[in-house]
Amino acid sequence: MSEKAAVSGKFVQFGDHIDTLETVDTVFRAQRKLSFTYGAVFFGVTLAIPALSVWVPAWYSTPIWGGFTANYFVVSLAYFVFLWVMAWTYSKQADKLDEELMHIAEAIESKAKAGGAQ
Amino acid sequence: MNTIAIVLVIGLVLFTVGLSIFSRRFTRTTADFYLAGRKVGSFSNASAISGDYLSAASFLGVAAAVYASGLDGVWYAAGFAGGFMVVVLFIASALRRFGEYTVADFAYGRFGTSRIRLVTVVAVLLVSLFYMAPQMYGAGTTWKILVGTGFFPAGADGLFLGVDPIYLSGVTVVALIMMFYVAMGGMKGTTLNQIFQFWLLWFAMFMVVVFAFGNGFNYPAELAKASDGTLVATKTITIADLTKVDPKSGKAPIDSAKGVMAPESFAKIEEAVAAGDPAAKVDILLPQKNKLHETRTMIFGEPGHRYNTFDQFSMVLALVLGTAGLPHILNRYYTNPSGAAARRSTFWVLIFIGTFYILSPIAGLAGRSRILEAWLNGTAPTNAAYVDGFLVKSDALMPALAQILGGQWLMGIVAAGAFAAMFSTVGGLLIAAASAVGHDVYEKYIDPNASEAKRVFVGKTSVIFFALLGWVLGWAIPFFGLQNAYPALIAMMVTWAFAVGASAFVPMLLTGIWWKGTTEKGAISGMLVGLIGSIGIIFMNIFQQLKFPAFAADQGVIGFVSSLTFPVLFTFPLALLTIYVVSKLDGNVPVNIDEIWMRIHGTAHERHERDLGLDKVGSMFGGPSK
Structure with missing residues (x-):
């Protein structure tokens, strides 16, 4: 990294852009909410599969399509579609969040600059 | 000996070396050597990550596990793919924003002491070696199936240095090739090679499945047939x-x-x-017996061949959490140009490896009927051993099935795919291990003022050293008879590497990124507990399998702990808890925690880069990075 970064305990500056504790905290909280919500869904679904395999006979023993049981179908095919949909929607939402947070950060920045100029 | 296969594998080797020589002119700085100048686009980076990730265990082992175990084998495919969700959700963009070279850099940057950097380096090396061991073992066994001849003289007992000379020839050839091409090409050469190698192995798996369908394979009907009767x-x-x-x-x-x-x-x-x-x-x-539902008949399409209730959960967690603990995969995230690109890369990785992992179980299932039929017709490949039409070593499934379905050519493509899988993974591991020694230790502590040329030289020397160490591991596995203790050794050993990574790194990374209150003492304690705990339990399990009396199942607590095949269910929460408790007791967060926090979660850097157009991907060959 050759960009000059001005750093203090209160802000980080790259070129015209500043991160303050306040903006970063906003970013962090929003990002944490998004990641952990998706994380809960991911672990919920992933651990539900072995749970069903252990405790629900219809899940692992009843054929639904040729030799496919619901269990085999999910582990060999549907789980991957689940991962793709999750990764895609998460990436899109995280990009959108980045975008929104940049605007918030910029707004706070320009407010701080305006305040400094007065 | 299969001439077409050998010609294709030699072609692969020559191409690999050629690509490394070609990329050599672009490896001028350490950022080039370790990070390909941070200029790898999402698609290329995703292909390279996939190449890094899909090893011999995935290429040969997943289909083999499905062939041998049915549904419990399919879990390997789902679990290996699921691991990337943890990476994309919790780690990818934060790691990239932090903007360093290695996991040890992250630990140092976040917690601020040399002590934690060195502990991380040790953990990186141990995880990398755990992962390297099955790759080298896979190299030897694949060589034996494919080439069937060696260059070491056999002693009176038919062995050389206590192991099969043909096997050891394969290990030696792979170690030498890896040593040469990684040291020559650095991360850029390795990245280019991994992209090519990934698509080659994907194509090989795809072709096997295409040939299976061309041969009348019907997924639901075939599954019904395989599930008819006791496994x-x-x-x-x-x-x-x-x-x-x-x-x-x-x-x-x-x-x-x-x-x-x-x-x-x-x-x-x-x-x-x-x-x-x-x-x-x-x-x-x-x-076979059903370990999960003991009163039920064990059939192909039901769970329970490999895992009891405890292991069903533990195995999934090991695979899902372990991916985020593999240093050679994490290092890849630093080669993305931005946090958003890191997420996009991961999405593509999931598409690439997901399609691969949908195909592998199909190959495993197709093998179940096609190999038996070929054996009954007397057309099964003669270089594999069978009992009543079932392969004695399931790891031989892919080459045997390819030969049955598509003759010498398909077998050749599969052989090249298998070696591509080994090369790409070992390449990534060697870069990770070399950067741990060259970058994290040498450049930081031994000679911080070393010239750029000297730093790259140290990186290359480290690559050679670790390739030699890989050779020693490849030799040691059969020397100590590990392959007799574990039937599906390649997949098993990879799962161990995942377990160690998941226990040592993931708690530190998760808390370091998401909990401001994590202290250096907490992080170190957690890493040590995870690292020592997981490695300790794995070795106890090995000793039990090798029938050391002190670790036998009836030896009380020691016997019970030794029987844990997957320690993650214990060691991951234990490491996490250790970090929490020690951090709370310690309370000594780094003095510059606000600044660190802004580095991990702040966006000023990315906004600035966007202004300058630096978030766009440039050419990997645009010279040294800015």
Whole structure:
């Protein structure tokens, strides 16, 4: 990294852009909410599969399509579609969040600059 | 010897070396050597990550596990893919924003002491070596199936240095090639090679499945056929064990084998028993038991062949959490140009490896019927061993199936795919291990003022050293007889590497990124608990399998802990808890925590880069990075 970064305990500056504790905290909280919500869904679904395999006979023993049981179908095919949909929607939402947070950060920045100029 | 296969593998080797020489002119700085100048686009980076990730265990091992175990084998595919969700959700963009070279850099940057950097380096090396071992073992066994000849002289006992000389030739060839091409090309050469190698191995798996469907494979019908009746599997066993009566059931394995083996092959087993050598080994076919639902018949399409209730959960967690603990995968995230690109890369990785992992179980299932049919027709490949049409070593499934479905050419493509899988993974591991020593230790502590040329030289020397160490591991596995203790050794050893990574790194990374209150003492304690705990339990399990009396199952607590095949369910929460408790007791967060926090979660850097157009991907060959 050759960009000059001005750093203090209160802000980080790259070129015209500043991160303050306040903006970063906003970013962090929003990002944490998004990641952990998706994380809960991911672990919920992933651990539900072995749970069903252990405790629900219809899940692992009843054929639904040729030799496919619901269990085999999910582990060999549907789980991957689940991962793709999750990764895609998460990436899109995280990009959108980045975008929104940049605007918030910029707004706070320009407010701080305006305040400094007065 | 299969001429087409050998020509294709030699072609792959020449291409690999050529690409490394070509990329050499672009490896001028350490950022180039370790990070490909941070200029790898999402698609290329995703292909390279996939190449890094899909190893011999995935290429040969997943289809083999499905062939041998049915649904429990399919879990490998789902779990290996699921791991990337943890990476994309919790780690990818934060790691990239932090903007360093390695995981050890992250630990140092976040917690601020040399002590934690060095602990991380040790953990990186151990995880990398754990992952390297099955790759080298895979190299030797694949060489043996494919080439079937070697260059080391066999002693009177048929061995060289205590192991099979043909196997050791394969290990040696792969170690030498890796040493040469990684040291030559650095991360750029390795990245280019990994992109090519990934698509080659994907194509090989795709072709096997296309040929299977062309051969009349019908997924639901085939699955129904495979699930009709008790699952049977082969086993290599000594005469002593074959005839040993289990006090619980009152039956010996030979009684069970009699029920499922063809009369003529069972007659040969009886002859071997009559010969009276208790140490002699025979290959038998056995009906399998359901470990999960003990009263149910074990069939191909149901869970329970490999895992009991505890292991069903533990295995999934090991795979899902372990991916985020593999240093050679994490290092890849630093080669993305931005946090958003890191997420996009991961999405593509999931598409690439997801399609691969959908195909692998199809190959495994197709093998179940096609190999048996070929054996009955007398057209099964003669270089593999069978019992009544079932492969004795399931790791030979992919080459055997390819030969049956598409003859010498398809077998050649599969062989090249298998070596591509090994090269790309070992390449990533060597770069990760070399950067741990060269970048994290040498550049930081031994000679911080070293010239750029000297730093790259140290990186290359480290690559050579670790390739030699890989060779030693490849030799040691059969020397100590590990392959006899674990039937599906490649997949098993990879799962160990995942377990160690998941226990040592993931708690530190998760808390370091998401909990401001994590202290250096907490992080170190957690890493040590995860690292020592997981490695300790794995070795206890190995000692139990190798029948060391002190670790036997009836030895109370030691026996119980030794029986844990996957330690993650214990060691991951334990490490996480340790970090929490020690951090709370310590309370000594880094003095510059706000600044660190802004680095991990702040966006000013990315906004600035966007202004300058630096978030766009440039050419990997645009010269040294800015």
